[in-house]
Amino acid sequence: MTQTPAIKSPSARARILTAAKSRFAAAGFEGTSTRQIAEKAGVAQSLLLYHFASKDELWRAVMDAQFERADALRQAVTVSDSLSIEDRLMAGVDAFITLCAEDPDLHRLMTIEGRSKSDRLEWLVETHLRRFFGPTRDLIVEGQKQGVIRNGDPVLLYYTIIAIAGSVFSFEPEMSLLEPRNNAQNRETVSALIRQVLFAQGS
Amino acid sequence: MTQTPAIKSPSARARILTAAKSRFAAAGFEGTSTRQIAEKAGVAQSLLLYHFASKDELWRAVMDAQFERADALRQAVTVSDSLSIEDRLMAGVDAFITLCAEDPDLHRLMTIEGRSKSDRLEWLVETHLRRFFGPTRDLIVEGQKQGVIRNGDPVLLYYTIIAIAGSVFSFEPEMSLLEPRNNAQNRETVSALIRQVLFAQGS
DNA sequence: TATGATCCTGATCAATTGATCAAGGACAGT
């Protein structure tokens, strides 16, 4: 069996993944060269293409790792427990906020390739995004039926949540250029804003 | 005087600007090649660098044109009329929503370069973004003093507005991949969502 | 129809891109 490499020497491969993540998040796929990643990881450029078949596959590996971390979010929404719809939805939202606050790269990676149709965006949607969107959307629709959640296009509501939760953290460079700031209790504020949007009394 | 070219033949130069705008919005500065723009504009690649000194300057010209269109927005917020803070702020918000709905490229151009610090982002912030941010921020702060607008970091509130208003329209490709949709009355919904965020009774 | 300025193109440049390959190092098991 030439397969089952299981755990290769973690150091170099892991350093490549880390470097690639931060570069892809900052400049996008096209804006990042394999040599930039290699330099940041402290390895030869040719080593990237030994561990990953192509730049494209390296990008996919980065995405896979990111969304593995995010799976706790999906579970929070999916578990059909005795919890109310409101609680389940906000559990997912807060999990997402936590992820974004811990590592702004997640939201950047999710969105930076999403501006124009491309094979990469299509892969991202089908492989990862849909798994989060599906259950969350169902929850929103059900909440609307029960009159707990404001009416309106559920996809629009879903994207509004993503936009509020993510952009506050991922646009930190731009925001701090505009005005020096203190991001101490952003998480609570963002959570309150989203709650306002979802559960407002307005139709 | 070799200067004062004033109005050059509009057709080619304008076609270049239009093509550049849509490419830059879709793929960002680094993800777009001058040849792609030239092909879309139906001109030779060398013509881009006849009309604009460099790719960088072409990008800046695109941005200048975009923000010229957006100046109505700034005026709506700036005019210190008899209007209430609430009305002035929502006038600006609705103007921004209209701009984003008419042309999703505006929000994409504003944000696609804003993920990592770069000379381009710095130029964008200092030359354009600050002119919009300043008056709007002042309005938010004044509204908070009067107890009309919810408390919290004004920069965060500002960015939340931008995020809600813009991303709903600019992520249309991604959203329609997730689910076929009808964007008929998005504008009213978005406006209502933002109003909810700004003027909610919550602290 | 000359003149001159403006607009536009194709050829070409050096630099950078993702990718490939030969070669050797590290290190285990025999």
Place this chain on the structure above:
DNA sequence: ACTGTCCTTGATCAATTGATCAGGATCATA
């Protein structure tokens, strides 16, 4: 010491990048 597998590097490839340049259209004015 020998073998074989996995890891890593440097040299190098064709393709693409932004930029430059010489020269030809085009067109108003004289």
